Amino acid sequence: MATVDLKDVRKVYGGRVEAVKGVSISIPDGAMCVLVGPSGCGKSTLLRMIAGLEEITSGTVEIGGEVVNDRGPAERDIAMVFQNYALYPHMKVYDNMAYGLRNRGMAKDEIDKRVREAAATLGLADFLERRPRELSGGQRQRVAMGRAIVRSPKAFLFDEPLSNLDAKLRGQMRIEIKNLQKTLGVTSVYVTHDQVEAMTLADTLVVMNQGLAEQIDTPMAIYERPASVFVAGFIGSPAMNLLAAKSSQSGHILADGTEIAISGATLPDSGREVLLGIRPEHLTLIENGAAPDLQLKVTAVETLGADTLAHGHPANGESRSSELVARLPGSVRVRDGDLLPLSIDPSMVHIFDAASGRRI
Amino acid sequence: MIGLSRSSRYTAHAILIIGIFIVAFPIYYTFVASTHSLQTILRPPLPLLPGDQFWENYSTALFGGIGRIGGVDVSTLLFNTTVVALAIAIGKIFISILSAFAIVFFRFPGRMFFFWVIFITLMLPVEVRILPTYKVMVDLGLIDTYTGLTLPLMASATATLLFRQFFLTIPGELVEAARVDGAGPWRFFKDILLPLSKTNIAALFVILFIYGWTQYLWPLLVTNRNDMNTIVIALRKMVSFADADTQWHLVMVTCVLAILPPILVVVLMQRWFVKGLVETEK
The missing domain is CATH 2.40.50.140 (Nucleic acid-binding proteins)
Structure with missing residues (x-):
């Protein structure tokens, strides 16, 4: 558990295309920060820079007070949930969750304890011996969550995790993610283009547009006092x-x-x-x-x-x-x-x- | 399509049976000939049913040594050919999966250059570069060695391209998930890439094993000693221009033994990779 601080983070591709134009966000310990914006606004790039999957052109990313710019994704002690789950198709659910722990050289019985605990929390106890293709979309989503939970990382990073689910399941998983995040109290960054998800999940909401953070505030404050026409039009349905x-x-x-x-x-x-x-x-x-x-x-x-x-x-x-x-x-x-x-x-x-x- | 009426089904079956007969009969006849004595074979017509010389012919061929190829027995030939075919198949897969891994998953200067260099070698099959390759092998003293037989045939642009295409279909998220999970390049290769490539490896192995088994021109050039021959080369050497000089019964035995291992590989591996294909999800 830790704070996540971004200071004037910029990303330039190939020296020309500026995807993120200097974003500063400070996320307190245990809070859920949601990055929302239309496609191409730089929200995913920003998340991937926090994860260490994308190099940071300038600015700093701090996790738990330490600058992690030069650390690889595995050394940042973060866990990521991907849009398409990114489960290893040839591994059983159990191994999918245990893989990251094994790579860290954790003791076998500790791994077993953690995987079973996470599986119980997520209602996956009966599916540990199955392979991902034998699971429904919602279950796969849970496995992806489980893979993040077992690590007990400093931060969770979610990259549009619900966009592949149907509307009903999405609503259900949204609540589950919110509850889980509250229970575990892990600092989280959540990327979505869906403003309902953004409003319901966020402690801190960041509305992004064209590589900039247009407004950073609580969801209600943004709803009640949008700082710009863009934010006004983006948050709320039907639009303002x-x-x-x-x-x-x-x-x-x-x-x-x-x-x-x-x-x-x-x-x-x-x-x-x-x-x-x-x-x-x-x-x-x-x-x-x-x-x-x-x-x-x-x-x-x-x-x-x-x-x-x-x-x-x-x-x-x-x-x-x-x-x-x-x-x-x-x-x-x-x-x-x-x-x-x-x-x-x-x-x-x-x-x-x-x-x-x-x-x- | 096959119609529903009785006559159309009969016709369809008849055509299929004739097809199978045309394909299978020469092989059957080879087997029949391999069970008769030389005298029977040389005195036409050749019987259509197997004779009583099965054990005699096969044991002579396998362990007795065959005069026309310097007294080498067929079991040596089988061993040689197996070594060559396995080395070529495994070597090709090993080299090409690694080069595809490098080209797809690493960003290094000249990446595309190396890709195209590998690609261009597609236009240089063994036959085109055979003389320079032979010269190199002679200079290295690799004539009549297993290394000489297999090394020049190992690099494979086709297999590299095949693996490259497959690796490109692996979603980027999976690679990133592995990175977040703390898997370095080798661990990613071993734990994720290799298991996912199982099916491709099995299919390639079958194709490459048969490719290695049936090599003709290169083994012919690079081997002088009879006990280093592959079975295909030995088979040709056993056949003389003068009919009476050729031990036809042993030739037929060698023929049968030469086609058995490839068939075995196909049959065994087919089960394996069909299973893989059925299990694969996309």
């Missing part, structure tokens, strides 16, 4: 509505002329080009006939059961940039072409600078 607008004295005027009066929120200088971010769940339907902040012309409806998603655009205009989604209660019946009066909670409106994309 982003509307181009111009600030005025009393509020914001959308590109199509709709004025959204926002009281309470601090207003930027008038005339400034901004993006208004409003989460679909913060658009509420007005049912008592009060004056609406916004009229939504519905063009498509998704009925999810618990929720109804109403897609459309402000009634005044039809520009593509002003498309909106509102998350309404499942009990509301909406049809295409309806005009919905919506109110906006001013404290829930995020304002971003249109040019830089940063939060104002």
Whole structure:
């Protein structure tokens, strides 16, 4: 068990392509840090640099307070769970888990004790004599976890471990991983492109984009106060509505002329080009006939059961940039072409600078 | 496809049986001839059923020594050929699996250069480079030795390429998992690569063993002493231009004995690698 600290870590491929452009993250002992971002954002490269599978161009990686830049993966005392499990196909489950321990020259009965313990924790006790191909996807995933657990390493590294499972199993394994990580209290770094996984698993969430950490914070803090347009659009499903607008004295005027009066929120200088971010769940339907902040012309409806998603655009205009989604209660019946009066909670409106994309 | 009607099934079977007969009859006839005395063979027609000289012919050939090839017996020839075929098969597999390992899993300067150099040797079969190779063997004093018989045939671009292609299909994650598990290159090779290549090795072994067993031109050049001959060379030497001079019954025995080991290897190894193929997952 140990802390993991990244200081200004950079990765340049072939002297030209900059995959990671200086990322600093400090993960406290026993915490779960999730790196999330679209493909090609550098999150896997960053993980592989922590693992020692990829050379670090500059910056330092510290595990347990020691700089490990020059150590090989086996000397860093980390364990990794791979996307495709990477189990040794010709070895039994038992040997798959024991292999790393044997290579370290551990005593036989100690290996046996640890493997059986891990197998019991993961519900694999009956499968120790099987080969990986005789197991289901979920079981293979558990073996991959077991291989990490038996080592009792300083840190777990997960590289999109659930992306090969079906949706139901993924949900189940997500909880299992979370519980296991809490029980064992091992510092973990988890890479995923799935924002639900990211939100549910993380103690610290790192949203990455184009080789940079856009925001590092707790999941809720990121959800509530996204630092940039990118983070706002990436975290939350359906994605946050982003509307181009111009600030005025009393509020914001959308590109199509709709004025959204926002009281309470601090207003930027008038005339400034901004993006208004409003989460679909913060658009509420007005049912008592009060004056609406916004009229939504519905063009498509998704009925999810618990929720109804109403897609459309402000009634005044039809520009593509002003498309909106509102998350309404499942009990509301909406049809295409309806005009919905919506109110906006001013404290829930995020304002971003249109040019830089940063939060104002 | 075979139809459902009785007549079409009969026809199909008849064709297949004729096919088997055409392939198998010469071999059967060789065996029949190997069980008759020389007199019977030389006085046509040759009987279609085995004769009573089985033990006599085979023991003479195996242990008695055959005059036309300097009194060497067939068991020596079998031994020589087995050594040569095994050395070639094992040597080729050993060298090519190691070179493929180096080319696929290590990043060293000139990696692609070496790959192409190996690749180019595909265009230089033994026959093309036979004179210079012979000269080298003479200079090294390797004429009439097992080393001389096998060494020049050992390097194999084909096998290297085959292993390379196989190694390229091994997922990078597996290699990385082994690195995280603390397996160095040799341990990775021994614990993971070798067991995964079992099937390929078995298949290659069969092919290369037969390749080594049936070598003709090179053993003919590089051996002068009769007791260093391989069975194929000896077989040719046993046949004289004058029919009466040839001990046909012993030639036939040698023929039968020459084809037995390759058949044995195929039959035994086939079970092995079919099992491997069935077990393999992808």
